[in-house]
Amino acid sequence: MSVRIALNNVGYSIGPAKLINDMTCAFTTGITYVVGRNGAGKSSLLQLIATAVRPDQGSIVYSQLIRDDQAGMYRKQLSVEEVRTMIGFMPQHFTGHSDMTIERYLTYMAFHKGIPYRLVKALIEKWLQGSGLYELRRRKLRSLSGGQLRSVGLIQALLNQPRICILDEPFEGLDNHEKSMFKHALNRLAFHSVIIMSTHMLDDIEQSDNNSLIDIEEGTLRYSGGVDTVDHILERFRD
Numbered sequence: 001m002s003v004r005i006a007l008n009n010v011g012y013s014i015g016p017a018k019l020i021n022d023m024t025c026a027f028t029t030g031i032t033y034v035v036g037r038n039g040a041g042k043s044s045l046l047q048l049i050a051t052a053v054r055p056d057q058g059s060i061v062y063s064q065l066i067r068d069d070q071a072g073m074y075r076k077q078l079s080v081e082e083v084r085t086m087i088g089f090m091p092q093h094f095t096g097h098s099d100m101t102i103e104r105y106l107t108y109m110a111f112h113k114g115i116p117y118r119l120v121k122a123l124i125e126k127w128l129q130g131s132g133l134y135e136l137r138r139r140k141l142r143s144l145s146g147g148q149l150r151s152v153g154l155i156q157a158l159l160n161q162p163r164i165c166i167l168d169e170p171f172e173g174l175d176n177h178e179k180s181m182f183k184h185a186l187n188r189l190a191f192h193s194v195i196i197m198s199t200h201m202l203d204d205i206e207q208s209d210n211n212s213l214i215d216i217e218e219g220t221l222r223y224s225g226g227v228d229t230v231d232h233i234l235e236r237f238r239d
């Protein structure tokens, strides 16, 4: 059932540097694009939501709509442990396990995510075929190009159709075929998952009622809302 992520006055610092400043916003089912200039705090925000780092001010509350025969519909607050089992995350500098082959790494990740043994081989084969990585499946991650490694990072994040999917610059370095395959997969996932992705590539922002956008500047929220009414925000980045 649907997940909601609410940030309440979230602040995050490293030493004296204030990376995220008093941020209040919420994420629900669909794709939310996170935009902002270099150094705006996009990666920091995604790391916070992915539970990779903790806020030093405010809170992040994860909840899920539950249907219960006795209690009816209600929102259950999720623990960090529960949230972590629901997250697919691709960080900005994804490396995976550089000594593993693509096939071995994805198999390892599939087991790690609890995908039943009997489904793993066919599932990975399908992703590798779709992304054009099948012929490279016995190559070690460390020998891949930036775009190929990014594709592996995206596959591991999407493998188990996570209810929460956090992707930092997912399309960087991908060719058109790879990009359209992953966009298609994300659009399908967006019907029942919260997808949050940062992007520099404004042309990749898809106009849809289901999609949202947040714009941050120097760690502060400048805009949070629909994608359709924000051409003026996007103009800021086209210069």
Ligand SMILES: Nc1ncnc2c1ncn2[C@@H]1O[C@H](COP(=O)(O)OP(=O)(O)OP(=O)(O)O)[C@@H](O)[C@H]1O
Pocket (backbone or CB within 6 Å): 014, 017, 019, 036, 037, 038, 039, 040, 041, 042, 043, 044, 045, 092
């Ligand atoms: N370990 C750190 N110590 C101090 N400052 C940091 C650290 N990591 C990041 N910063 C600073 O925090 C700010 C936000 O960084 P962040 O990587 O979140 O931005 P970003 O919007 O993702 O940038 P980009 O688009 O260039 O990847 C930047 O000014 C960055 O220099």
